[in-house]
Amino acid sequence: MPIFMDRHDVSESVSAEVLAEIHLEDLKIEHEYGCRGFTYWFDQKRKNVFCLIEAPNKEAITRMHKHAHGDVPNTIIEVEPTIVESFLGRISDPEKTKNTELNLINDSAYRILMVIHINTQLNKTNELKAISKNLNRKIKKLLENSHGNIVKKDNTTYLVSFKSVINAINSALQIESDIIPNHLTSSGNLKIGIASGEPVTNKPEIFQETITLTNRMCSFVNANISVSYEVKSLYESVQIHSISKSSQIRVLTPSEEKFLNQLTDEIETSWQNPEFNIDRFSENLGYSKSQLYRKLTNLTGKSPNSFIRDYRLNQALKLINDQQGNISEIAFETGFNSLAYFSKCFKNKYGILPSKHAQ
Known part of the structure; x- marks a missing residue:
């Protein structure tokens, strides 16, 4: 049965004690929905909760929470428990604190x-x-x-x-x-x-x-x-x-992070198109060519043309290493119009012809 993690954004008044009681209410009726709760994480500062639950589907989790206490999750995703443990350090409730009736969990997932x-x-x-x-x-x-x-x-x-x-x-x-x-x-x-x-x-x-x-x-x-x-x-x-x-x-800066995501989204979408160039790049991002040049060189140290070319060459190198086609096929698949130009650019960047590297 799949494992899910859900997210609840809670109010300022919610405490670790309240959440421990809510968790117990879930455990009392979880069998009615085919669910099994493993644990949860509560972030007192950011006021959010993440629950780890085995369930037949997302809908069963929502119905269980609604029946138990009425607080349904904002978001639910499917996860691998081993990956959860690698990120967060545990997949079950921490040991109960001595001399307390409730197992109070004030452990952030951030x-x-x-x-x-x-x-x-x-x-x-x-x-x-x-x-x-x-x-x-x-x-x-x-x-x-x-x-x-x-x-x-x-x-x-x-x-x-x-x-x-x-x-x-x-x-x-x-x-x-x-x-x-x-x-x-x-x-x-x-x-x-x-x-x-x-x-x-x-x-x-x-x-x-x-x-x-x-x-x-x-x-x-x-x-x-x-x-x-x-x-x-x-x-x-x-x-x-x-x-x-x-x-x-x-x-x-926040603006640099936003720009980084914008330019990466764009290059990941357009790099295989041989007609994709600085004009298309600046137009699609909503910047003038001079603005794009200034922002891109400041962030990456490369001009827009160099950025596009190096991205294509990196993709080509991966394809060659994985033996995904011959050199001519890879050159055109990665947006180069000319095999000779591709070979020249590849050698300039990596110091070896692509055909020699493939061997």
Whole structure:
């Protein structure tokens, strides 16, 4: 039977005691709807609740809540319990506090998420593989010592969940300044994006909104470490010194975050169209060409034409690595009108002809 997580936005008057009583009311009648409640998270500061429930469908959860106490959820999404545990640290009620009748849960589901991208996808030499293995071992140990839960990882990407914004920022700085210079060759580079959010929003997957932003920061922002404005505010609410004073970190403004999402949505939609160029780019985003140039170069360090070309080349590299067609097919599939021009651009960026890399 599927597992769901729902979201309730509650009033200022709701307390941990009230929610513990409501949880008990759910448990009393859940069997009538084929449901089984695992646990919930309550954020006193942000006034929201997230319940983890096994149920035949979303409608059964809504009916159960309505019968038990009348507080129906704002949103419900289907989740994998192992992923929930990786993000939030548990999938059952915490141990009951001693000398209390109710099991009071005042445990926020708000998390700081870090994405780490290590770009070594072009060079596949045995030497680099050995370096990458050692690098990953060091990063994993550091994250564990910093109380970061590794949600997903492969040889080039980490998705990590933190409760503490200080631990997240300090981990990023230590990886960038101490580990990378000693373990990563000049053929690779590292990007870290840090953002924060809640598990259930209006998106269909857990933490999808926050994960999307962190991935986009890693992919496009011209900085080794970039953090969202909300993470900056959280950090400076518990630390005396400003995060902005660190030369290693770039803090995005709210307007930059909005622009980042706009340009990424647009490039993801239009990159395969060979007629997509700076004119179409600026028109679709609602900026003049000079405005787009200024905003894009400030955020990414690239001109609009370079941004479009590099995005297409990155997609082409992935297709070649995955053996998804011959070089000619891949060139035209990724928006290039000429095989010769594609090969020239590919070699300029990666130092090797696409046909040679495919071999």
